Amino acid sequence: MAQTLTLDPRQRLHGWRVRGDGVFIDVQADRRDAGRLLAHALGAHTEVTPTHGQADDAPAWTVRLGAREDYDAILVRLRAREPEPEAEDLAPYWRGDFQSLRLGQSQGVQAVAHIDPFVGVTLFEPSTKSLTYLFPAGADVYLPHLEHLVTHGLRVEGWRRGRVDVHAAFVRYRGKGAAIIGPKRAGKTSLAMHLLARGAQLLGSDMAQVRGRDGRLEAFSIPHMCRITRETVWDNGWLNTALADVGEGAASHAEGPLFSHGKYELYDPSMDRVFQRAVALASMDVNALIFPRFDTAVDRQALIPVPPEEGIARLLGSIRHDRPLADWLGFDLERRALAEVEFEAWTRTSTRLPQCFELRFGREASLIWEEIDATFDGLLG
DSSP, rough: OGGGGGGGTTTTTEEEEEETEEEEEEEEESSSHHHHHHHHHHHHSSEEEESSSSSSSOSSSSEEEEEEHHHHHHHHHHHHHHOOOOTTTTOOOOOOOOOOEEEETTTTEEEEEEEESSSSEEEEEETEEEEEEEETTTOOOOHHHHHHHHHHHHHHHHHTTOEOOOOEEEEEETTTTEEEEOSSSSSSSHHHHHHHHHHOOEEEEEEEEEETTTTTEEEOOOOOOEEEEHHHHTTOOOHHHHTTOOTTTTTOOTTTTTTEEEEEEEOOOHHHHHHOOOOOSSSSEEOEEEEEEEEHHHHHHSEEOOOOOHHHHHHHHHHHOOOOSTTTSEEEEEHHHHHHHHHHHHHOSSSSSOOEEEEESSSSGGGOOOHHHHHHHTTTT
């Protein structure tokens, strides 16, 4: 097993340290451009610096990636393993848009073979807090996957600090922070992009972590790529103009933006170019919870106040039942559960909860900005 877990020993390794909110993630790779890729995907929220020799502080996690000439043989050996019984109920996916195959768990290592949109194997070793991403010689690093591996460590460390994952878009508009919460196709990204077109900043287009402290609801970014549907772009005047020349297969994630697997995909540098300013936030207070209800039949928005207790109940329901990423990685899920219990306790005792609203809207023309602006200006800071 040890042989399958290492990078090619014949290759020179390069190292970087990713620092995010006091958490260190070390990355080792057999290619020099991995640092540039990391900075592109994570740089707006973290500091990425080369490492030379042994660092003074031990990392929270280690991520390794590299090509293997014997990749096919490694895959055959992994497929031949019998999974341990406790691994049988693991979800058979990495994330919703990635096709993958769980290869089971043995000797304390979980393995996943990735099939589409990239080919590779990821091995998770909880005892050493390491994640190893191997791919065939000659293949490129799939940047969204590298991003996902590094930010998984950031998520776990967030749980240990009492933070919980929330599947939502997070923006700061007119100086006030809002979490836009709802199921798929509720209009979260659409509303967030309309707000960005009018000057908002973005903490996360699809997820972030929150924590209750004293009378404040705090949000912290977990860096991730922004994915936008064609329909959202077509219905947003700013985006429709900015992304007009982006076609299927254009550019790459490290150059971006590009259109891939049915959506426009943009990391923070691409978002900055599209909106012609720096848009990324690392943290903010959440002053409002907004629950969008998008319907093309609506021709005039309805902004409806929601009692804070009902809004918090919706937030807690989302935390429990609408998790943004797969649960089966096996790292510290007990600590995540404890963080969720602590957060729920905070919502019961806090004397100051975010104001809550339901926003029913349709196409861009249905939005009434005078009302939206006045609502944000009236939020408690």
